[in-house]
Amino acid sequence: MAEPTFRAPKGTRDILPPDSGRLRALIDEFAAAAGLRGFGEVVSPMFEDLGVFKRLGEETDVVTKEMFDFLDKGDPPQHLALRPELTASICRAYAEHRPVPPWKIWYEGPQFRYEQPQAGRYRQFTQVGVEVLGADDPQVDVDVISLGWDFYRTLGLRQVELVINSMGDASCRPQYMAALTDHLVGHRSDLSPQSQVTLDRNPLRILDSKRDEDQAVIAAAPSMVDYLNEECSVHFEEVRAGLDALGIPYSMSPRLVRGFDYYTKTVFEFVGDALGGSQNAVGGGGRYDRLVEDLGGPPTAGIGFALGVDRILLACDAEGVFPGPATAVSVFVVDVTGGGHALDVCTRLREAGIGADRAYGGRSMKAQMKVADRSGAPFAAIIGEDEVAAGEVTLRDLRGEAGQRRVALDDLVRDVRALTTN
RNA sequence: GUGGGCGUAGCUCAGUUGGUUAGAGCGCCUGGUUGUGGUCCAGGAGGUCGGGGGUUCGAAUCCCCUCGUUCACCCCA
Numbered sequence: 001m002a003e004p005t006f007r008a009p010k011g012t013r014d015i016l017p018p019d020s021g022r023l024r025a026l027i028d029e030f031a032a033a034a035g036l037r038g039f040g041e042v043v044s045p046m047f048e049d050l051g052v053f054k055r056l057g058e059e060t061d062v063v064t065k066e067m068f069d070f071l072d073k074g075d076p077p078q079h080l081a082l083r084p085e086l087t088a089s090i091c092r093a094y095a096e097h098r099p100v101p102p103w104k105i106w107y108e109g110p111q112f113r114y115e116q117p118q119a120g121r122y123r124q125f126t127q128v129g130v131e132v133l134g135a136d137d138p139q140v141d142v143d144v145i146s147l148g149w150d151f152y153r154t155l156g157l158r159q160v161e162l163v164i165n166s167m168g169d170a171s172c173r174p175q176y177m178a179a180l181t182d183h184l185v186g187h188r189s190d191l192s193p194q195s196q197v198t199l200d201r202n203p204l205r206i207l208d209s210k211r212d213e214d215q216a217v218i219a220a221a222p223s224m225v226d227y228l229n230e231e232c233s234v235h236f237e238e239v240r241a242g243l244d245a246l247g248i249p250y251s252m253s254p255r256l257v258r259g260f261d262y263y264t265k266t267v268f269e270f271v272g273d274a275l276g277g278s279q280n281a282v283g284g285g286g287r288y289d290r291l292v293e294d295l296g297g298p299p300t301a302g303i304g305f306a307l308g309v310d311r312i313l314l315a316c317d318a319e320g321v322f323p324g325p326a327t328a329v330s331v332f333v334v335d336v337t338g339g340g341h342a343l344d345v346c347t348r349l350r351e352a353g354i355g356a357d358r359a360y361g362g363r364s365m366k367a368q369m370k371v372a373d374r375s376g377a378p379f380a381a382i383i384g385e386d387e388v389a390a391g392e393v394t395l396r397d398l399r400g401e402a403g404q405r406r407v408a409l410d411d412l413v414r415d416v417r418a419l420t421t422n
Numbered sequence: 423g424u425g426g427g428c429g430u431a432g433c434u435c436a437g438u439u440g441g442u443u444a445g446a447g448c449g450c451c452u453g454g455u456u457g458u459g460g461u462c463c464a465g466g467a468g469g470u471c472g473g474g475g476g477u478u479c480g481a482a483u484c485c486c487c488u489c490g491u492u493c494a495c496c497c498c499a
Binding site for chain 1: 423424451452453457458459460489490491492493494495496497498499
């Protein structure tokens with residue numbers, strides 16, 4: 001392959017038709033699902049002060065080594081970073097604008113992490129997500145989780161599984177951490193070298209290690225749910241009861257700890273079973289009752305999730321669902337008189353709200369018919385000298401058995417409507 | 423960031439132990455008598471074999487570097 005002068009930067013890609021149409025349709029689907037449940041959209045900046053993201057946790061890889069950060073041209077310069085996720089931005093916006101709680105919002109857009117790219121893992125990737133700020137009612141957790149669950153079902157995905165856990169809060173997590181650390185330190189020599197390093201930095205991280213050597217130690221480790229205090233325990237029970245009431249299946253995993261330090265109480269992940277490899281998390285989220293405060297806002301409970309659009313589409317491919325939208329072009333105009341009449345006919349159709357396209361460059365009828373076929377349009381409107389003389393066009397059915405017939409130019413819109421509405 | 427696989431036309435891939443003008447299928451373009459696509463037939467365009475360096479009389483085939491991609495770890499969506 002001849003090397004082009006420029007190519008999309010490492011870990012980024014161009015999304016072209018028809019994939020881009022599919023992406024758009026997926027986001028529209030999510031917008032509809034969120035809107036139906038009373039969520040409003042927030043469009044926030046693509047970059048923030050670096051400090052906004054640092055609050056996500058000093059032990060979080062996304063913060064410590066995966067940030068696209070830079071200095072602006074100010075004096076003194078401001079240290080900014082492309083957003084690696086959106087929860088922090090939303091919390092920053094909440095602290096800044098103080099909307100009336102509960103604040104139910106959804107978002108969509110690209111996010112950036114400086115990682116080694118892999119299938120389903122990009123340096124620029126798209127997420128859709130929701131956040132609810134200002135309500136710690138477990139019913140909110142249920143509402144949020146069910147929105148995610150329903151969304152996957154709407155797309156047609158059947159092999160997505162829900163996994164949940166509880167991380168406790170500031171009063172019970174320390175006791176669990178002590179017990180976990182005791183256990184891990186006691187088996188330090190049984191852990192992989194990498195996990196032994198992790199142990200000193202953030203013991204919780206070892207729980208989702210995928211290395212075989214670690215599995216026995218992890219399996220014997222204490223579970224957070226056994227250390228939950230009364231409040232957290234009741235909260236978790238109510239979340240589970242709510243999911244049960246909705247008939248949403250889930251499994252509990254004491255190993256589900258998530259990568260951000262800010263989570264409290266409920267955490268959950270949607271796993272795409274149809275995706276091989278490690279990039280099988282198609283969505284995840286949890287409750288974060290301290291984050292808004294950490295960003296300078298009032299004490300505010302929060303919960304939300306982010307769904308990886310790129311991975312969801314890979315999962316759709318794997319399951320053979322969500323093919324994407326059909327063409328919006330209903331009529332492809334074939335004009336063998338030079339093209340001037342195609343201009344007129346297309347305009348008539350478009351002004352009536354009927355999708356219309358045409359060929360350019362005065363190509364042969366055969367060539368234009370091929371383009372018409374490829375366009376996916378259900379009908380072709382053919383214009384030759386005969387039609388022009390009679391003030392008509394030949395309307396041809398490209399997909400069915402209706403054949404073709406001549407119609408008066410002034411009746412074209414009416415006839416196309418009749419054919420496309422039944 | 424660490425380690426392994428891969429990188430030949432727009433796409434999916436063949437290219438034998440290094441040896442003459444690098445191939446196929448799909449796609450694209452043009453035709454198959456004078457206005458008709460989706461089937462069929464015939465032509466055609468399109469590649470300095472990711473890039474750079476080296477070994478050799480000679481390299482897509484061997485070596486080194488580099489870039490990209492992919493898999494695992496890590497992390498996460």
